[in-house]
Amino acid sequence: MAANNEKSSGTVAYINARLLDPASGLDTIGGLLTEGEIITDVGPGLAKKKDAPKGAKVVDCGGKCLSPGLVDMRIEIGDLASTAEAAVSGGVTSAVCLPNTDPVIDDMTVVEFVARRARKLGLVKVYPYGAVTKGLQGRELAELGLLAEAGAVAFTDGTKAVADAQVMARALSYAATFGLMIVQHPEEPSLTADGVMNAGETATRLGLFGIPPEAEVIMIERDVRLAEMTGGRLHIAHVSTAESIDAIRRAKGRGINVTCDTAPPYFALNEAAIGDYRTFAKLSPPLRAEDDRQAVVQGLADGTIDAIASDHTPRDEESKRLPFEQAAPGGMGLSTLLAVALELHHNGHMGLLDVLKLITSAPAGLMGLDAGALIAGRPADLVLFDPEQGWKVDADALGGKAKNSPFDGRPVQGRVLLCVVDGRTVFEPGE
Amino acid sequence: MKQDGKDKVQFPHRHLLGIEGLSPEEISILLDRSESYVDQNRRADKTSPVLHGRTIINLFFEDSTRTRTSFELAGKRLGGDIINMSVATSSVKKGETLIDTAMTLNAMHPDVLVVRHPHSGAVKLLSEKVNCAVINGGDGSHEHPTQALLDALTIRRRRGHLSGLQVAICGDILHSRVARSNIHLLNTMGARVRLIAPKTLVPPEVERLGVEVFHDMNDGLKDCDIVMMLRLQRERMNGNFLPSVREYFHFFGLDYEKLGHAKEDALIMHPGPMNRGVEIDTDVADDVGRSVIREQVEMGVAVRMAVLELLVLDSSEGDG
Numbered sequence: 001m002a003a004n005n006e007k008s009s010g011t012v013a014y015i016n017a018r019l020l021d022p023a024s025g026l027d028t029i030g031g032l033l034t035e036g037e038i039i040t041d042v043g044p045g046l047a048k049k050k051d052a053p054k055g056a057k058v059v060d061c062g063g064k065c066l067s068p069g070l071v072d073m074r075i076e077i078g079d080l081a082s083t084a085e086a087a088v089s090g091g092v093t094s095a096v097c098l099p100n101t102d103p104v105i106d107d108m109t110v111v112e113f114v115a116r117r118a119r120k121l122g123l124v125k126v127y128p129y130g131a132v133t134k135g136l137q138g139r140e141l142a143e144l145g146l147l148a149e150a151g152a153v154a155f156t157d158g159t160k161a162v163a164d165a166q167v168m169a170r171a172l173s174y175a176a177t178f179g180l181m182i183v184q185h186p187e188e189p190s191l192t193a194d195g196v197m198n199a200g201e202t203a204t205r206l207g208l209f210g211i212p213p214e215a216e217v218i219m220i221e222r223d224v225r226l227a228e229m230t231g232g233r234l235h236i237a238h239v240s241t242a243e244s245i246d247a248i249r250r251a252k253g254r255g256i257n258v259t260c261d262t263a264p265p266y267f268a269l270n271e272a273a274i275g276d277y278r279t280f281a282k283l284s285p286p287l288r289a290e291d292d293r294q295a296v297v298q299g300l301a302d303g304t305i306d307a308i309a310s311d312h313t314p315r316d317e318e319s320k321r322l323p324f325e326q327a328a329p330g331g332m333g334l335s336t337l338l339a340v341a342l343e344l345h346h347n348g349h350m351g352l353l354d355v356l357k358l359i360t361s362a363p364a365g366l367m368g369l370d371a372g373a374l375i376a377g378r379p380a381d382l383v384l385f386d387p388e389q390g391w392k393v394d395a396d397a398l399g400g401k402a403k404n405s406p407f408d409g410r411p412v413q414g415r416v417l418l419c420v421v422d423g424r425t426v427f428e429p430g431e
Numbered sequence: 432m433k434q435d436g437k438d439k440v441q442f443p444h445r446h447l448l449g450i451e452g453l454s455p456e457e458i459s460i461l462l463d464r465s466e467s468y469v470d471q472n473r474r475a476d477k478t479s480p481v482l483h484g485r486t487i488i489n490l491f492f493e494d495s496t497r498t499r500t501s502f503e504l505a506g507k508r509l510g511g512d513i514i515n516m517s518v519a520t521s522s523v524k525k526g527e528t529l530i531d532t533a534m535t536l537n538a539m540h541p542d543v544l545v546v547r548h549p550h551s552g553a554v555k556l557l558s559e560k561v562n563c564a565v566i567n568g569g570d571g572s573h574e575h576p577t578q579a580l581l582d583a584l585t586i587r588r589r590r591g592h593l594s595g596l597q598v599a600i601c602g603d604i605l606h607s608r609v610a611r612s613n614i615h616l617l618n619t620m621g622a623r624v625r626l627i628a629p630k631t632l633v634p635p636e637v638e639r640l641g642v643e644v645f646h647d648m649n650d651g652l653k654d655c656d657i658v659m660m661l662r663l664q665r666e667r668m669n670g671n672f673l674p675s676v677r678e679y680f681h682f683f684g685l686d687y688e689k690l691g692h693a694k695e696d697a698l699i700m701h702p703g704p705m706n707r708g709v710e711i712d713t714d715v716a717d718d719v720g721r722s723v724i725r726e727q728v729e730m731g732v733a734v735r736m737a738v739l740e741l742l743v744l745d746s747s748e749g750d751g
Contacts, residue, residue, distance in 0.1 A: 199635045200635055200636050201635075201636040201639040201640075203634075203635070204634040204635055204636055204637050204639075204640065205451070205611070205640065206551055206552060206573060207551035207552075207570070207571050207572035207573030207574070207608060207611060208551050208552075208571075208572070208573075209572075210634075210635055212635075276552070276555055277551070277552030277555060277556065318528070321528070321530055321556075322528065322529065322556075323529065323548065323550035323551070323552055323553035323556055323571075324550070324551065324552045325550045325551065325552075325571070326550060
């Protein structure tokens with residue numbers, strides 16, 4: 001792995017590639033030229049070796065897919081080094097991390113610290129969310145304006161909902177002063193007190209307390225009203241139920257400025273994955289019923305859901321090797337983001353470019369990042385992948401201390417062959 | 432090593448973690464074996480050396496007097512060495528994890544671990560980390576298999592069979608592992624199960640387990656053969672499930688008036704310990720003609736002897 005933070009120099013020609021750029025709708029055989037950290041040219045005129053300028057280093061893409069590096073709009077940072085490696089091995093070149101770090105990202109100095117540490121590592125580009133409320137306590141607003149100036153790209157209390165309606169209304173309203181977006185974890189906490197998985201037959205059989213799907217839509221419907229009332233910019237994180245998607249579809253239809261995303265577990269798995277108390281499948285929000293999973297697929301296909309985030313949440317073995325009720329929620333997702341998202345394409349629900357858009361230009365647009373496009377003048381953040389190549393997810397091989405992939409053992413299709421950040425090769429699979 | 436050669440019966444599972452998934456034949460094997468121990472337990476000499484030299488550890492992460500005592504007695508009557516470990520005296524309170532506790536005990540080569548734990552699924556998790564047989568002595572709100580077996584034995588001895596009987600399970604279904612194990616067992620054996628409880632104490636989609644749900648005692652008890660009352664788990668009530676004990680008893684406590692809707696010879700059961708005047712009227716509980724509550728306790732020892740024997744002897748077969 002050529003990970004370092006030295007600037008790349010010189011010209012590189014990526015030839016003989018299937019260029020896929022959801023931002024411009026480009027899908028053609030061609031090539032791409034980078035100069036240092038920047039894309040300088042892209043198109044069918046660069047398909048062959050002879051098209052490369054003299055002196056350029058030539059990378060033959062072997063006819064595989066070259067697309068913008070993936071943009072992941074929600075990860076938990078955990079151990080930065082392992083997370084950054086997991087990211088680039090999954091083709092993710094930009095990621096936005098939740099503020100539920102220790103210390104919480106509710107202060108300018110922490111924003112700068114996170115970004116600086118990631119820059120130093122020179123792998124994935126990490127952008128922080130700022131906290132909506134001080135200490136994620138849900139009571140007093142954090143310094144949204146100052147945090148934004150320091151580099152926070154949007155605001156959320158992470159996996160805690162801003163539960164108090166008054167606080168949420170003020171957050172939306174105040175953030176709108178500066179044109180900032182509030183991202184809500186959609187769950188009415190008073191309805192989920194002892195819940196550890198989706199409410200329903202499986203929870204009843206296992207003797208576990210359920211989180212009713214209504215807890216999600218209740219919060220979404222409330223927040224849509226608050227966004228309407230305040231003129232604030234609302235984004236709903238990881239929607240997981242059919243009713244939630246309907247509520248957002250209706251809100252969008254009424255012209256309210258609301259967007260949403262989901263994560264791979266919610267369109268690729270359902271609550272049956274918990275089986276006999278499998279804690280890797282304990283997530284927040286919880287895995288839902290099969291009808292909900294199908295509704296999420298539909299919401300992605302019809303455009304109601306604007307983006308896919310990995311929800312990457314690394315957990316050490318000690319916090320998962322516990323009785324289900326005590327185990328920490330969350331699953332890893334960076335390494336499997338591309339392959340699991342591609343299932344939407346392989347299963348015939350969406351075109352390849354449409355799937356890629358959900359993990360590149362769409363989240364980049366929502367977060368206001370200069371990323372996710374194969375366009376001259378943009379950063380040379382690239383991923384080369386084979387959408388057909390099959391592999392089996394092996395949690396032990398995902399690297400780092402954490403192994404908590406909800407997709408452990410799943411056969412998937414879509415392998416990253418090369419990952420480039422700012423013109424530098426940061427990942428190439430070994431033999 | 433075949434000590435009891437020709438009447439050796441097979442129970443084809445390493446552990447007893449729950450009733451769900453057991454076949455009618457497997458349940459019958461356990462019940463039939465229990466019958467022989469009922470007789471043994473009524474003799475002057477109640478012991479047989481079936482588990483001589485075997486070690487049984489009662490590992491209780493949650494307070495229990497009767498289940499623990501019942502297992503202890505069962506192990507002793509079979510000639511086994513039985514040790515009680517409870518949370519208060521163990522290292523669990525010092526922050527040792529469940530898995531570490533399991534591994535530590537496993538290193539002492541027990542033959543059986545009887546485990547009770549406040550969290551659903553914890554006994555199953557523990558069973559994956561040890562080499563011996565594990566008996567679920569109750570896990571969270573999930574299952575309590577030996578309770579369901581002793582209830583079934585009690586009913587079978589009184590009625591001769593389980594199939595076709597109409598059984599009502601009444602009270603705090605939501606928090607009850609006893610209810611879940613009984614639902615699975617009674618359905619598997621061909622009985623019909625009704626649940627009677629206020630809506631706040633019925634778990635979501637419980638109908639899919641194959642039961643009928645009632646919210647009125649008089650309707651639900653109509654023509655029932657068996658009335659199983661559950662303990663109102665007040666210690667687990669951290670919400671607003673009920674407005675008051677007085678109101679609960681008025682609508683859902685078993686008294687003679689409500690019992691009048693069941694069959695005239697309906698049996699009254701309770702897994703204990705009872706809250707008299709909360710879920711059951713004292714006179715009903717003590718009605719010698721109808722209440723089989725003390726008989727359930729007796730059957731409990733026999734059932735646990737049978738389970739211990741079948742699991743231990745099966746596993747030693749496996750060892751070759």
